[in-house]
Amino acid sequence: MERQGNSPADDIPLTLIVEGTHGPVIHATNRTARTMGVQIGARVVDMRAICPELQTEYADREGDKAALERLVLWARRWCPWTASDGADGLILDTTGSAHLFGDEDAMLIEMETQFSLLGLTSRLAIAPTQGAAWALARFGTVRSICTEGEIAQRLSPLSVSGLRLSAETVLLLQRLGLKTIGALMNVPRLSLARRFVKAALTANPLVRLDQALGKLAEPVASVEAKPRFSAQSRLPEPIFDPAPYLPQLCDNLCDALQNAGMGCRYLNLTVYRTDGDVSHIDVATAASTRDPVHLHSLFRDKLERINPGFGFDLITLTAGGVEAIQIVQTQLGGEAHSDLQLTQLLDRLTAKFGPRSVSYPVVYESHVPERAQRRISNFGAPPPQTAELIKERPIRLLDIPEEVHVLYAVPEGPPAQFIWRRKNHRVTRYAGPERIAPEWWKDRPGTRLRDYFKIEDQTGRRIWLYREGLHEDGRGGDPRWFIHGMFA
Amino acid sequence: MEPIFLQKKKFSHPQQAGPVRHTLSEVFPETATDAAALAYVLSCLPRTHAPILWVQDHLSARETGRPYLAGIGAGRAIITINLSRPVDVLWTLENSLRCHTLAAVIGELWGDPNAVDFTATKRLALRSEASNVPCWLIRHAATPNLSAARARWRIGSAPSALHPHDQQAPGMPRWSLDLFRAHHARPAKWTVTYDRTTDCVDPLPLPRNREVGARDGTARQLTG
Numbered sequence: 001m002e003r004q005g006n007s008p009a010d011d012i013p014l015t016l017i018v019e020g021t022h023g024p025v026i027h028a029t030n031r032t033a034r035t036m037g038v039q040i041g042a043r044v045v046d047m048r049a050i051c052p053e054l055q056t057e058y059a060d061r062e063g064d065k066a067a068l069e070r071l072v073l074w075a076r077r078w079c080p081w082t083a084s085d086g087a088d089g090l091i092l093d094t095t096g097s098a099h100l101f102g103d104e105d106a107m108l109i110e111m112e113t114q115f116s117l118l119g120l121t122s123r124l125a126i127a128p129t130q131g132a133a134w135a136l137a138r139f140g141t142v143r144s145i146c147t148e149g150e151i152a153q154r155l156s157p158l159s160v161s162g163l164r165l166s167a168e169t170v171l172l173l174q175r176l177g178l179k180t181i182g183a184l185m186n187v188p189r190l191s192l193a194r195r196f197v198k199a200a201l202t203a204n205p206l207v208r209l210d211q212a213l214g215k216l217a218e219p220v221a222s223v224e225a226k227p228r229f230s231a232q233s234r235l236p237e238p239i240f241d242p243a244p245y246l247p248q249l250c251d252n253l254c255d256a257l258q259n260a261g262m263g264c265r266y267l268n269l270t271v272y273r274t275d276g277d278v279s280h281i282d283v284a285t286a287a288s289t290r291d292p293v294h295l296h297s298l299f300r301d302k303l304e305r306i307n308p309g310f311g312f313d314l315i316t317l318t319a320g321g322v323e324a325i326q327i328v329q330t331q332l333g334g335e336a337h338s339d340l341q342l343t344q345l346l347d348r349l350t351a352k353f354g355p356r357s358v359s360y361p362v363v364y365e366s367h368v369p370e371r372a373q374r375r376i377s378n379f380g381a382p383p384p385q386t387a388e389l390i391k392e393r394p395i396r397l398l399d400i401p402e403e404v405h406v407l408y409a410v411p412e413g414p415p416a417q418f419i420w421r422r423k424n425h426r427v428t429r430y431a432g433p434e435r436i437a438p439e440w441w442k443d444r445p446g447t448r449l450r451d452y453f454k455i456e457d458q459t460g461r462r463i464w465l466y467r468e469g470l471h472e473d474g475r476g477g478d479p480r481w482f483i484h485g486m487f488a
Numbered sequence: 489m490e491p492i493f494l495q496k497k498k499f500s501h502p503q504q505a506g507p508v509r510h511t512l513s514e515v516f517p518e519t520a521t522d523a524a525a526l527a528y529v530l531s532c533l534p535r536t537h538a539p540i541l542w543v544q545d546h547l548s549a550r551e552t553g554r555p556y557l558a559g560i561g562a563g564r565a566i567i568t569i570n571l572s573r574p575v576d577v578l579w580t581l582e583n584s585l586r587c588h589t590l591a592a593v594i595g596e597l598w599g600d601p602n603a604v605d606f607t608a609t610k611r612l613a614l615r616s617e618a619s620n621v622p623c624w625l626i627r628h629a630a631t632p633n634l635s636a637a638r639a640r641w642r643i644g645s646a647p648s649a650l651h652p653h654d655q656q657a658p659g660m661p662r663w664s665l666d667l668f669r670a671h672h673a674r675p676a677k678w679t680v681t682y683d684r685t686t687d688c689v690d691p692l693p694l695p696r697n698r699e700v701g702a703r704d705g706t707a708r709q710l711t712g
Contacts, residue, residue: 341586341587341588341589342539342587342589342590345583345584345586345587348583349580349583353569353571353576353580356570357569357570357571358567358568358569359567359568359570360566360568361554361555361557361566361568362557363557363558363562369558372558373556373557373558375568392559392684393556393558393559394523394556394559395523395526395527395530395555395556395559395560396523396526396552396553396554396555396556396559397553397554397556397559398552398553399549399550399553399554421521428647429648429651429656429657429658430656430657430658431651431654431656431657431658454657454658455658456647456648456658459519459644459645460644460645460646460647460648460662461519461521461522461523461524461645462523462645462648462658462661485553485556486521486522486552487559487661488523488524488526488527488661488682488684
């Protein structure tokens with residue numbers, strides 16, 4: 001798939017790369033690079049040797065996948081049953097829909113035109129089975145159309161890699177001298193079945209052949225398009241403040257959601273300005289909802305962030321993260337839903353103070369104290385809590401450990417006296433040390449280990465003190481002392 | 489419908505007479521970095537699985553640290569809100585007190601901001617009483633000015649109990665509690681021992697108990 005936007009000219013060899021085991025490898029190339037001999041799957045350094053002016057760009061595989069998913073739904077304009085196939089293919093079940101475009105030839109030309117208008121190169125084929133269409137699209141003639149009776153005839157000159165097999169299996173078949181599908185078809189079934197009896201689907205030429213010839217069923221699993229909920233209001237003349245229209249929009253949207261039995265997690269308010277610009281506000285909720293009053297309240301402090309420019313004349317409100325919600329009554333007394341109250345409170349707080357201010361601390365499995373707690377945001381499912389900790393830990397932890405000035409160092413144990421925040425602390429009792437080594441798989445080399453002491457000072461305050469490193473450990477000078485937390 | 493709370497062993501808490509009515513309490517740690525006040529607040533909260541809403545302003549988070557779940561116990565669900573302005577802390581506290589599902593609402597403020605006055609605390613106290621959700625206001629490095637809090641505490645750490653196995657190590661924590669103003673009780677002072685394993689707060693045995701007194705001199709000085 002080609003990247004949109006600022007792509008260089010066609011005569012520059014361009015490749016998309018991904019990180020491989022031994023450095024970056026080529027993921028996709030343009031035509032110029034292909035003619036210069038750049039191969040997909042080869043390492044970038046090798047290909048630079050062939051083609052020094054090669055330009056590289058990191059591939060966005062997630063983005064490609066998402067784009068393909070959108071394309072699956074976009075392709076519903078030709079037939080109702082579409083699905084994605086691998087990373088770069090679409091399967092359209094066009095049974096009974098070709099006559100709408102004239103005939104199958106006309107339909108293929110129409111499809112190719114539409115795809116090229118999107119900036120996509122397409123290779124199309126129509127066949128009675130998925131496997132045959134796959135092979136013909138990739139290895140057959142341009143816009144080939146194959147009818148029911150001629151599958152075997154059309155497939156037999158094609159290479160065995162047209163059978164959707166893994167690379168190792170193709171290599172194996174070629175070593176066996178089976179270069180074309182026709183050659184494979186001539187091999188007795190029994191010996192093929194015996195040879196590949198335990199092979200997986202992508203390594204089993206017999207099953208793939210049967211699928212391509214239609215002897216084995218291979219249904220297409222289509223994805224269901226999610227309904228899109230949005231409300232809009234067209235204004236007779238440009239205005240500067242969307243606030244008076246918002247309650248009505250929320251009501252309309254929530255009515256639509258209510259009728260469909262759905263709730264939404266995100267809302268997007270977009271205003272279309274008269275000067276052609278668009279500005280939008282997004283809000284999110286902690287649980288799916290369709291309460292118009294609540295949704296309206298989330299926008300309360302955000303509306304001034306919209307830049308109206310010279311006014312706008314179209315407002316749309318779109319629901320995102322739509323999912324089915326069921327109405328349950330938890331209490332017989334007719335009181336308000338209690339969980340709902342909390343999620344609505346958190347939504348309000350997030351809308352007012354931003355998503356970074358609201359968080360759930362959760363325990364995480366790590367020995368390093370500052371990593372043993374993580375903060376997760378409001379809008380994810382909370383992970384299950386881990387088991388109770390055995391070691392005693394402070395109830396407060398400083399974000400950044402604070403260094404103390406040691407007055408009387410003692411060879412064993414914590415210093416007898418130290419200064420922290422300009423106050424003198426005398427250690428009366430202590431427990432420890434508890435040694436916590438750095439996590440070598442995560443920390444930088446040279447990170448020093450820590451010896452933690454729980455100390456009590458002269459006023460009775462219990463403090464978590466640690467010494468960073470050891471004498472003569474070769475990782476810096478004398479060890480320093482830090483305060484990391486406070487005990488009950 | 490009145491929520492049912494598991495009653496725990498209490499010494500002479502002024503709010504525990506009759507059915508549990510929660511209200512606003514204010515706590516002044518003796519020194520800003522003393523965690524005893526927070527530990528006492530946590531030990532006072534009802535034992536439910538409902539979440540605690542913990543609001544901190546920027547300064548108190550930076551100067552005194554953040555609640556650390558590994559020490560508090562992962563059994564408690566905590567929702568932390570980090571804000572920069574004290575006014576926002578009060579706004580959040582007031583709005584969260586409408587929510588009956590919370591086990592408690594804790595607010596931490598640093599210093600004496602102008603926003604925290606009699607009116608603001610009165611609003612919090614009335615909200616808390618109306619929804620019956622305990623609200624604790626922890627005032628680090630603050631002076632106890634005029635306030636409508638129903639109970640006001642000054643809490644600090646005291647030298648801990650003797651460790652049963654290690655002479656040198658600090659044992660069970662002890663706190664000195666000073667209830668210097670309360671609506672429904674007489675102001676008083678206690679020194680209490682906190683048992684982490686059972687999560688209960690016991691007043692220190694009186695010094696006339698010779699066995700305990702002879703073993704631990706520091707406690708006698710404090711209670712005497």
